[in-house]
Amino acid sequence: MLNQFTNEQLANYKVYLNLIEERMLNKYFEEQKPYIFCKAGCSHCCEKGEYPVTKIELAYLLLGFSQLPFDLKTEIIDKIKRLKIEKLEYEQNRKNTDSVENFMYECPFLKDNKCSVYEFRAVICRTHGLMFFIDDENSIEPKNKIPYCVHLGLNYSNIYDAETDLLSEDKMKALGITQKPLAYNLSLKTLFNSEITKNLGFEFGEVKALIDWFPD
Numbered sequence: 316m317l318n319q320f321t322n323e324q325l326a327n328y329k330v331y332l333n334l335i336e337e338r339m340l341n342k343y344f345e346e347q348k349p350y351i352f353c354k355a356g357c358s359h360c361c362e363k364g365e366y367p368v369t370k371i372e373l374a375y376l377l378l379g380f381s382q383l384p385f386d387l388k389t390e391i392i393d394k395i396k397r398l399k400i401e402k403l404e405y406e407q408n409r410k411n412t413d414s415v416e417n418f419m420y421e422c423p424f425l426k427d428n429k430c431s432v433y434e435f436r437a438v439i440c441r442t443h444g445l446m447f448f449i450d451d452e453n454s455i456e457p458k459n460k461i462p463y464c465v466h467l468g469l470n471y472s473n474i475y476d477a478e479t480d481l482l483s484e485d486k487m488k489a490l491g492i493t494q495k496p497l498a499y500n501l502s503l504k505t506l507f508n509s510e511i512t513k514n515l516g517f518e519f520g521e522v523k524a525l526i527d528w529f530p531d
């Protein structure tokens with residue numbers, strides 16, 4: 316997986332990550348500061364998901380993985396093998412139901428509530444915790460998506476009204492917050508095709524759930 320990319324391509328991907336953080340994501344998190352309760356040791360975003368990534372993102376994750384201690388690497392490999400089996404079983408069982416829900420799992424790189432490859436984490440991981448909007452005219456879902464952790468008393472929960480399932484301007488006023496909550500376009504399609512990607516000499520390509528990149 317790693318050797319499909321040259322060192323130069325991986326270095327350029329690192330440049331891309333730094334640029335999207337500097338120009339977009341850090342700015343967004345700063346703007347939403349009154350509503351963000353992300354902190355070290357909080358790992359809800361990594362405990363249940365699909366983690367869509369591309370090949371170059373996975374190659375960079377594996378670069379981080381290659382630098383981990385032997386025991387932790389073994390643990391992660393075992394977890395990936397276990398997840399692959401669980402996913403297969405889940406999909407077999409799903410055939411007998413009406414469910415269309417995909418298999419959700421804890422990220423194999425999560426260890427003791429911390430990302431073991433934090434510096435190498437994928438683009439989707441860097442957007443966790445922000446409110447975003449659905450960049451699809453045909454979507455029937457609400458346009459603005461509040462992160463799931465609002466229900467755990469975390470991000471945006473200080474202005475969330477559980478009865479209406481909406482953010483409340485009254486709560487904002489009561490807290491004296493003048494910066495309105497904003498939803499950002501965080502779709503991977505947009506982030507991957509930003510101005511920044513041009514001229515960096517690599518392509519994102521196909522997106523797959525993280526564990527689907529590993530052979531059965």
Ligand code: SF4
Binds near residue numbers: 422425432436437440
């Ligand atoms: S790679 Fe790290 S940040 Fe991303 S989902 Fe896995 S544990 Fe979380």
